[in-house]
Amino acid sequence: MAIKKNNGGDDLFVNRLFSYLQKQLTIQIDEIIPIRKHVYFVKSKETNFILKGYSSNNRLLVQNDFLTALKQEGFEKTYSFYQLAKKPPLHFGNLFYGCLEYIHPSEKRFTYHSREDQLEGLEVLSQFHELTENLIHRFERIIPSFKQLEKWKERSAMFMKNLHVLRYYVQKEILNEVLYWADWSIKGIQVESNFFQAEKKVILHGDVAHHNFLRSKNDIVYLIDFDLISIGNPITDLLQYANRILPFLNWSLPELSKYERFSQALKEKGFLYALAYPTDIFREWNRAIRERSYFQPEKMKQLFEITIGQFKERKEFFQALQEKVLEIG
Template identity: 45%
Template sequence: MNITIKFRGDDGFHNRLLSYLKQHLPFQILSLTPLRKNVYIVSLKDGFQFVLKGYSSLRRLKIQEVFTQSLKKAGFDYSYSFYSLPNEHRLFFESQYFGFLEYLRRGENTFYYDSMDHCQEGLTLLQSFHIASEKLVDSYRTILPAFHLIDKWEERLQQFQANAHVLSSFLQKEVIEGLIYWAEWSLTGLRQEKESLYSFPNVILHGDVAHHNFFRISTGELYLIDFDLISTGPSIADYLQYSNRILPFLSWSIKELSSFQLLQSYFQHPVFLYALAFPTDIFREWNRLVKEHTYNDVRKVRSVMELTLGQLDERLAFYKQLETNIN
């Protein structure tokens, strides 16, 4: 047996977990390899592998198990499945419930938002996910939280404003004030168009469409993974987040973004244009930096500074073009 550590963590915890698994699983375990916090690859002596993932509550684990199963029944096959143990035996170790996920072997062509083809491929997969999740939304309405875009962004703006005294050590006053201006402009428009916001199909939202949650498997197919942030809400919320994720790779070009056929209809709605002007990614990262007190970490600060300033001129020109288009 061995343990392969890919990130800094508690070696003692990994050894205790391995010992616990050997005692409670009817398998011969060869290795336990951490992928990220609370996620491990378990390799068995017969060559079989699966992913072990920890959840803070049994309810969270059960929702993930049932939801991925529901997705498959609704016709969405491009994700993993959960395995179940005999007699519904549950692994509970040091305040976490562990689930068993299908191991997906990574393909050579890693997915990233580095080309128009990749951006289109991810968008098409997200649309397929929504088509399936729309069939499930009524069944999960009382189980999953409802997503309220305006409330979430108002809170994010308030946190950014409250953190301004810390941020002033890193950003010029004009930059902070400019970002706040566009956030307030965006929210004003969203409040005016609130009824339109909820006119889009109600689906189960993925909630985290970062490139690393689109996974290329060894056969070349693209899978959608990690449903920890699912909620119910209008489909536009996922497409807004997706647009925000790919815009840096499109150099903040309205022409490039609107060239995706799936998004073209959204550009006819002012609510979509107002929402595109909210600097949610910048606010999220600075707020996290302050919350976690990691603003003394040079590497992390450099990353957030690059996010903020690296394409600031292009971003501001994009916002101004949105304003022109609405007017």
């Protein structure tokens, strides 16, 4: 991992955080290097670690308990929490901080471009689900249930609200088509609602983006960042995973079904309907409009790529899903 020095204007804050930690930790620290907002790499002769800020002490405690339980169940491909505070919790500014074991990254970064990484990520995720199934009874009152339909309805509503901006950037025919996919998808999911509430429940990771997988120096793929854990059917994480890798499979259904786990899921109408939802297009446009990224050419380029550049493949993908649903009958 390239640790970015992103100190612009934050020097004072980092210096104060440094003094706070020096007083509050049981070990000596040498340096704090910001990685991103609320996440720091901390150098220490005794042990390097990652410092991560959470918005409440409760969130920090849930993370701590969950990671401890996960390790006890035998899941090794993630970090542990270190207990380094003299008097927990570490509370600085408006955040509560946890100290995470540092996973030394490999030069070779995890990327969904690589088939090998697609498969390894999927395997880690499946192991994660197998073990978190055993943790349900302990966490079901502490962490929320995942509500796919509500989330997507909100996302659609926001996208519709943003249409007056979107019209300047994307031609009407494309917008109409994308809206049609969303509509077909949501209606189908409602009909197949029992599919998402199926008997099997696990703790879902909730954010299986490539940057939450980390290839370590000793070449093991780790799963990190459990901020969005929730309870639900493992198919929900798989769906997100499929959405993440599909652009790298040129939106090909046959390519997706080459993975054993997906070939099973693709027999279910609920999964086919859900795959049609243009979740990335909606999410990224909503974010760009919220953050007013119109003047950032790199971001706009990426948006045009997923919406217009991949449109032909995506439309064919959608038609393939429709045909498959008809086949199942």
